[in-house]
Amino acid sequence: MTWRQTAAAIAAALVLTSSCGQVFAQGAESWPNKPVRIIVNFAPGGSADNSIRPFSERLTKMIGQPFTLEHRGGASGAIGLEAVAKAAPDGYTFGVTPALSVIILPHLRKIAYDPLKDLAPVTQFTDGTLLFAVHPSVPADNMAEFVAHAKKNPGKLSWGTAGVGSYGHIMSEVFKLEAGVDILHVPYRGGGESLADFLAGVVQVHADPNTMPHVAAGKSKLFAVLDRNRLPDFPNVPTLKEIYPAMDFLAWFALYAPAGTPKPIIDKMAAEMNKVARDPELKPLLAKSALAPNPGTPAELAALTAKDHARFGALIQKLGIKAE
Numbered sequence: 008m009t010w011r012q013t014a015a016a017i018a019a020a021l022v023l024t025s026s027c028g029q030v031f032a033q034g035a036e037s038w039p040n041k042p043v044r045i046i047v048n049f050a051p052g053g054s055a056d057n058s059i060r061p062f063s064e065r066l067t068k069m070i071g072q073p074f075t076l077e078h079r080g081g082a083s084g085a086i087g088l089e090a091v092a093k094a095a096p097d098g099y100t101f102g103v104t105p106a107l108s109v110i111i112l113p114h115l116r117k118i119a120y121d122p123l124k125d126l127a128p129v130t131q132f133t134d135g136t137l138l139f140a141v142h143p144s145v146p147a148d149n150m151a152e153f154v155a156h157a158k159k160n161p162g163k164l165s166w167g168t169a170g171v172g173s174y175g176h177i178m179s180e181v182f183k184l185e186a187g188v189d190i191l192h193v194p195y196r197g198g199g200e201s202l203a204d205f206l207a208g209v210v211q212v213h214a215d216p217n218t219m220p221h222v223a224a225g226k227s228k229l230f231a232v233l234d235r236n237r238l239p240d241f242p243n244v245p246t247l248k249e250i251y252p253a254m255d256f257l258a259w260f261a262l263y264a265p266a267g268t269p270k271p272i273i274d275k276m277a278a279e280m281n282k283v284a285r286d287p288e289l290k291p292l293l294a295k296s297a298l299a300p301n302p303g304t305p306a307e308l309a310a311l312t313a314k315d316h317a318r319f320g321a322l323i324q325k326l327g328i329k330a331e
Contacts, residue, residue, distance in 0.1 A: 035271030038098050042073040045262075046094075046102045048087025050080035052199025053169060054216045057296040058133040058260040059103040065283045080197045083170035084108030085118045088263075092120035096267035101129065101276065105174065106259045110315040112172040114323045116330040123316065126263040128308035130277040132284055135258035136297040137178055137233035139247060140218040142211045143226065150230045150250060154186050161189035167201035167210030170194045171330050174258045175201075175214040177319070178233060178247075180326050185251040216258070216297035232297075233258070240294075256319075259301070261308055277305055 045063055049055040056078065063074040079087035084104050091102030109122035120126065139150070145164070147153040157164055168175030171194045179192050190212065195201040198215035205213040206226055213227070221227040222241075231247045232238055233254060247254040262280060264273055281302040283289065289300050 035269065035275050038272050038275060039070065039072045041099065042075055043098075044094075044100045045074055045076050046087050046091050046100065047076050047078045048080065048084035048091075048102060048104045048108055049078070049169060050197035050199050051078050052202070052217065053197040054135055054296065054298065055084075055103055055105050055197075055260060056199070057217055058105075058135070058293070058298055059262075061289060061292055062132065062280060062283050065286065065289075066279060069282065070279065082118075083112050083115075083172040083194075085112060085116075085120075088122070088126065089119045091263060091265055092125035094265045096127075096265040096269075098264070098268055098272035098276070100265060102126070102263050104261060104263065105135070105169075106261065106312075106315060107169075107173050107177075109261075109263075109312055110319045111174075111177060111323065113316070114320045115172045115328065123313065125266050127266050127268050127273055128305045128312060129262040129264055129273055130280045130305065131259050131261040131303040131308045131311055132280050132301060133260040133293065134299045134301050135174075135216045135260060136219075136238065136299075137174055137214045137258050138216065138218050138222075138229060138297060139182075139231040139233070140205070140213045140222065140227045140229055142205060142208050142213075143228060144208050145211050145228070147230075148228070150245070153230055154188060157186070157188040157190060162191060164212065165191040165193050165210040166212040166214075167193045167195060167205050168213075169198040169201055169215060170196060172328075177256075177322070177326075177328070178214050178254070179212070180328055181254055181322075182247070182251070184326065185253055219297040220295055238297075256322075259311070260298075261312070263308075273305055277303075 047055050063076055066074040079090055088108050094100035147156050166179045193210050198217050202217050204210050218227055222229045229244050231245050233247045284300040284302040
């Protein structure tokens with residue numbers, strides 16, 4: 008190849024690169040020009056649904072295109088995230104998930120997606136407070152009394168969760184080990200289904216944030232929370248790490264896109280989500296479901312996903328937790 012041919016090839020490559028960049032930039036500028044689908048990987052009524060619904064409603068009003076929720080529950084969130092991973096990476100499909108489906112589930116069973124390769128991080132938009140909520144039928148008024156009752160009645164109490172590998176499941180296993188009690192774990196397809204049975208007294212313990220509205224209504228007793236600090240509205244309710252130091256993990260919810268989605272679109276979606284997260288009206292709304300808004304960048308979510316993926320992998324191995 009002569010130097011003229013080489014120079015021509017380099018020039019052509021530069022033009023192509025520049026053109027691609029302009030196409031992506033223009034795509035981001037005009038995005039979205041049709042409805043955007045957000046797949047929620049748990050059933051309606053659970054915390055995943057509660058976390059994203061006010062965001063989708065506000066995005067629709069702000070941007071002028073529908074941001075519709077599509078629920079695909081089952082398999083502890085794996086079904087929904089598989090659909091996200093296999094969707095066209097065109098900026099019109101995103102997926103919402105509690106962290107468990109990307110940092111816990113992969114260590115428990117074979118799944119059809121690699122959370123570190125097949126999903127593009129967008130934003131970790133909501134934090135969740137896990138609750139140690141007890142049904143009023145249980146004869147206990149605080150954690151010490153509950154543990155004493157559980158020890159006197161091994162295997163007679165049950166703990167309902169959003170599924171195998173859910174935060175509630177991990178929380179229940181760690182709690183049983185730390186407190187030295189025998190409580191039956193009952194997995195459901197999502198937090199909405201487990202909440203219904205908890206309120207009916209079918210299961211006696213529930214950790215999902217969607218239990219919070221029922222504490223004030225007297226349909227649930229709150230003995231502890233799993234969070235960074237005590238909740239302002241419940242200053243006398245301790246954090247679980249105050250009682251059992253090993254219980255210091257947190258729950259979070261995040262938005263991902265199919266791998267290969269153009270970065271300008273991901274960045275724009277993250278920016279729009281962050282605008283909603285900073286809306287002062289959103290915080291008290293989410294607080295009703297024990298959730299809190301959290302503006303975040305794609306890079307921050309990528310780092311968080313990798314860190315917690317490794318951390319919970321080690322914890323699951325230590326506890327010997329297996330898929331049921």
